[in-house]
Each structure stands twice: as C-alpha cells, then as structure tokens.
Amino acid sequence: MPTSLMPTVKQTLTTPLIVSIGLMFCISLAGCGEKEKKHEAQQPSTIPTTASTNTPTKSSDQDDVYAMQSKIQPDFKKMQALGKQIFFDPALSASGKMSCASCHSPQSAFGPPNGRSVQLGGADMTEMGTRAVPSLRYQQNVPAFSEHHFDEDFDESVDQGAVGGHDWDGRAATTHAQSAMPLLSKYEMANRSQAEVVRKLRLAPYAAQFKDTFGKDALDDDDKAFKWTTLALEMYQQDPKEFYPYDSKYDEFLRGKVKLTKQEQHGLEVFNDPTKGNCASCHISRISNTGVFPAFSDFGLIAIGVPRNQELTVNHDPNFYDMGACGPDRTDLKEKTQYCGAFRTPSLRNVALRKTFFHNGKFHSLEQVIQFYSTRETNPEKWYTKNKDGSINQYDDLPKQYHGNINVDAPFNRKKGDKPVLNATEIRDMIAFLNTLTDGYVVKK
Ligand code: HEC
Numbered sequence: 494m495p496t497s498l499m500p501t502v503k504q505t506l507t508t509p510l511i512v513s514i515g516l517m518f519c520i521s522l523a524g525c526g527e528k529e530k531k532h533e534a535q536q537p538s539t540i541p542t543t544a545s546t547n548t549p550t551k552s553s554d555q556d557d558v559y560a561m562q563s564k565i566q567p568d569f570k571k572m573q574a575l576g577k578q579i580f581f582d583p584a585l586s587a588s589g590k591m592s593c594a595s596c597h598s599p600q601s602a603f604g605p606p607n608g609r610s611v612q613l614g615g616a617d618m619t620e621m622g623t624r625a626v627p628s629l630r631y632q633q634n635v636p637a638f639s640e641h642h643f644d645e646d647f648d649e650s651v652d653q654g655a656v657g658g659h660d661w662d663g664r665a666a667t668t669h670a671q672s673a674m675p676l677l678s679k680y681e682m683a684n685r686s687q688a689e690v691v692r693k694l695r696l697a698p699y700a701a702q703f704k705d706t707f708g709k710d711a712l713d714d715d716d717k718a719f720k721w722t723t724l725a726l727e728m729y730q731q732d733p734k735e736f737y738p739y740d741s742k743y744d745e746f747l748r749g750k751v752k753l754t755k756q757e758q759h760g761l762e763v764f765n766d767p768t769k770g771n772c773a774s775c776h777i778s779r780i781s782n783t784g785v786f787p788a789f790s791d792f793g794l795i796a797i798g799v800p801r802n803q804e805l806t807v808n809h810d811p812n813f814y815d816m817g818a819c820g821p822d823r824t825d826l827k828e829k830t831q832y833c834g835a836f837r838t839p840s841l842r843n844v845a846l847r848k849t850f851f852h853n854g855k856f857h858s859l860e861q862v863i864q865f866y867s868t869r870e871t872n873p874e875k876w877y878t879k880n881k882d883g884s885i886n887q888y889d890d891l892p893k894q895y896h897g898n899i900n901v902d903a904p905f906n907r908k909k910g911d912k913p914v915l916n917a918t919e920i921r922d923m924i925a926f927l928n929t930l931t932d933g934y935v936v937k938k
C-alpha cells in the first residue's frame with residue numbers, strides 16, 4: 494500500500510478523490526511505465542493532520558480546502574495551469590519583486606537560485622530568512638507527519654520513529670498548508686493578510702483563468718479565494734514533468750538503460766556500504782519492495798548536529814536555537830524534547846545543483862558536507878566553535894541537555910582521534926555518484 498494511504502482518519506476520507514486524480518493523470522501521460530504508474534498512484538501525498546505554526550492556518554481550515562474541492566470538482570489540469578501562473582507571479586508579494594520561483598528556482602530543481610545560506614525577502618527584500626530553501630522536487634511521496642512511521646514500501650514491521658511532514662521540521666501537513674506560509678511570512682512574500690493576497694489576485698492578468706477554474710464567484714470571498722490559491726499551488730507541484738520526472742542518469746541506470754562509470758559505481762558502493770558512508774540508511778537509494786523509485790530520503794526526522802551558522806541574523810542572539818521539530822518554529826512537539834535538534838532528512842535528488850546545504854545553509858559544497866559526515870566525531874575541532882576555556886563546543890547549535898539526541902550510528906560511530914571513515918578517493922567518487930542524481934539526463938544512443 495502506498496504511503497499516501499497511511500491510515501489516519503482524515504486521509505481515509507479524502508484518498509479516493511486523490512488517488513483517482515493521480516490515476517487519471519497517468520492515463521493521460523504517454524508512455525507511463527509500470528514503475529512510473531506506482532509513482533502516479535501515490536500522488537498527491539499528504540492530508541492535514543497537524544496545524545502549522547507560522548501562520549493562522551488551522552487544521553480545520555485545511556480540511557475545508559478538500560471539502561470545497563470535492564463539492565466543485567475543479568479540473569486537475571486547469572488547477573495546475575493556474576497554480577503555475579501563481580507560482581511565478583511576483584506581483585503577489587509585498588515587494589512586488591518576489592514570487593515562489595525567486596527562492597524555488599526551476600533552473601535549480603526548484604531549490605535556491607544562488608549560494609546564500611538563506612534567501613532575502615520581506616517588504617523591502619532585506620529580511621533574512623531563517624532556513625535554507627529546500628528543493629520542491631520529489632515531495633509527492635512525503636508521508637504525513639507521524640511519530641511512529643511504518644513504511645509499507647520497505648519493511649512494515651519496523652517502527653521508524655518520527656517521519657514526514659513538509660518543511661525542515663515536518664510542521665506543514667500539506668503543500669497547500671505550506672504555501673500559505675511564504676505568502677504571509679514577513680521574511681518572504683510578506684503580505685499582511687490573506688485579503689491582501691486576494692486583492693492582488695483580482696487584478697492579476699490570470700483572474701479570468703482563476704474564475705474559469707474554480708467558478709465565477711471564486712474571487713469574491715477572501716477566505717475561499719485564498720484557499721483556492723493554495724490548492725492551485727499544491728496541484729501545480731504535482732505536475733510530474735516539472736516536479737518528479739525521474740529522468741536522472743541514476744534512474745536510467747535503475748531502468749537498465751545506462752551503465753554508471755567505474756567512479757560513479759564505486760561512489761554508489763561507498764554511499765550504500767554500512768561500514769563506510771552508510772548514507773543509504775537514511776537517504777534510500779534502492780527501488781522499494783513495491784516498485785517505487787528511491788527519493789533518496791526516508792523522510793525521517795533526525796538530529797545530526799549540523800554546526801551553528803553565525804551568518805544567520807537569528808543566530809546573532811546567543812540564546813536562540815533553531816531546534817527543528819521541538820521548536821521554536823514548530824510548536825506542537827515542544828514538550829517532546831527527544832525531538833530537539835531533529836530535521837527532516839532531505840532528498841538528495843538534484844543535490845549537485847545546490848550551493849548551500851543543511852537546514853541552516855551552513856555548508857556550501859558537497860565535499861564539505863561529506864567531510865563533515867566523515868570527521869564529525871574524529872575531528873570535531875574542524876567543525877565546531879570553542880568554549881571560553883579553549884575546549885571544543887561540540888554540537889554548538891543545540892543546548893547541552895539535548896546532545897543525547899544526536900545520531901551516533903555509522904558513519905558517526907567513531908571516536909576523537911580515530912581515522913576518518915572516508916578517504917579522499919571515496920569522497921571524490923561519492924560526489925561523482927551524487928552527480929548522477931541530477932534530472933534531465935539524456936541517454937546517448
Ligand atoms: C524567501 C524565499 C521563499 C519564497 C519566496 C518561498 N519559499 Fe517555499 N520555502 C522556503 C524555505 C526557507 C523553506 C523551508 C522552510 C522551513 O523549513 O521552515 C520553504 C519550504 C517550502 C515547501 C516545503 C518543502 C519541504 O521540503 O517540505 C514548499 C512546498 C514550499 N516552500 C512552497 C513554496 C510556494 C508554493 C511558494 C510561493 C507561494 C514559496 N514556497 C515561496 C523559502 C521560500
């Protein structure tokens with residue numbers, strides 16, 4: 494059973510509609526293969542279970558969106574086309590300069606367009622965000638957030654712990670719930686209210702298209718119009734051609750159409766090897782038992798002790814810590830301190846297009862990231878700041894009392910002074926392998 498059908502009450506209510514959308518779409522796609530059908534059947538992915546925090550979207554509001562949808566049954570393709578217009582429209586921001594695409598650039602697999610740790614936004618485009626921009630590709634199978642996840646695509650007897658949800662901390666239940674946040678966040682598109690967004694939509698060149706999609710009165714009521722907007726954005730993000738094409742060299746390799754080079758193949762082995770990178774234990778690299786191509790993430794929430802990034806404005810306050818799932822952005826788990834420091838494992842598809850890595854954008858090259866994995870425990874002095882007495886302030890972006898949350902499985906199962914687990918050749922080859930995860934590979938005949 495696909496992850497989108499995980500048994501929560503709300504999901505069961507809405508899945509028939511959703512699955513049928515997915516299937517319809519596959520039928521209309523020329524040349525949907527067996528494997529691709531599996532992906533199609535799994536979209537759209539998640540249904541609201543938790544309330545998001547930054548904005549006034551309550552979970553009851555989110556349920557409404559689906560209720561509104563099933564009453565009117567708007568055409569999927571029309572919603573996608575409209576969602577695309579909205580996604581690229583800078584007029585929908587307070588600055589008039591920022592659209593979704595300004596941060597989620599289509600040239601960078603809908604990830605950040607530049608090497609900044611975090612992007613600038615807000616009414617005058619000078620507000621610094623607090624987190625790195627994630628890629629919006631391959632989000633369609635992210636399960637709804639759950640503290641006890643059983644993955645039916647791999648081994649359903651194993652409780653994987655906290656998994657899923659959107660954003661680095663898993664706090665947004667759906668991509669439409671998520672879309673409300675940037676439109677209103679003072680760091681991003683900075684509209685003061687939903688009504689302000691809708692006022693702009695009424696003047697948009699695609700206002701007629703909006704009404705054609707959701708009905709003549711679709712822009713009359715601020716509240717409803719805003720919900721349609723987030724739904725259209727969500728549907729756009731379920732366009733397989735743009736958001737999950739599965740056309741990297743690695744996909745062609747899985748389909749048996751190309752061979753990896755020796756170097757790429759070696760990199761893959763190091764990536765998978767439990768005594769070497771052990772990367773695939775979290776960034777899954779194989780086709781699932783049910784035939785789903787890997788997202789290079791199990792979507793688990795894990796603390797890996799990424800060093801503090803002093804470049805971020807929020808971090809100028811020494812008492813501020815972004816602790817991911819336990820807050821402060823996410824509020825529903827703040828009592829559950831076992832989640833302090835945990836962030837959702839990102840997909841590594843298209844990771845070679847990024848110039849900024851981890852939730853706080855601390856690193857700027859894949860080499861640095863892999864060096865960190867290899868030497869976090871053996872050479873902590875390379876990564877962390879020092880205390881006043883000269884000792885190393887290991888895990889300097891998490892208060893001491895939560896250091897026990899930090900993952901110490903391989904490749905982190907070394908001790909200070911041990912030999913790093915990866916040598917220079919292994920790191921170089923792993924980077925070559927990660928480059929095979931970039932979409933848009935063309936098989937040479
Ligand atoms: C100023 C930059 C910026 C803009 C503009 C922006 N985003 Fe984002 N987006 C981010 C950041 C940063 C995150 C991660 C937030 C977090 O983890 O708290 C994010 C997260 C997301 C996610 C969740 C991805 C995941 O990994 O779960 C989605 C979906 C998303 N954005 C869609 C949109 C849409 C749709 C728009 C336009 C309405 C938009 N974004 C505008 C910066 C931006």
Ligand code: HEC
Nearest residue numbers: 770771772775795799836837838839850851852862866900
């Ligand atoms: C225990 C689970 C786990 C293992 C093992 C693991 N990762 Fe990760 N990976 C994560 C998590 C969680 C994050 C996000 C951490 C954060 O931002 O705080 C991450 C982030 C990354 C990123 C940044 C991606 C981005 O979009 O910013 C890269 C690259 C990466 N991992 C590569 C690797 C490689 C290579 C290995 C093997 C050497 C590996 N990971 C092993 C869980 C894991």
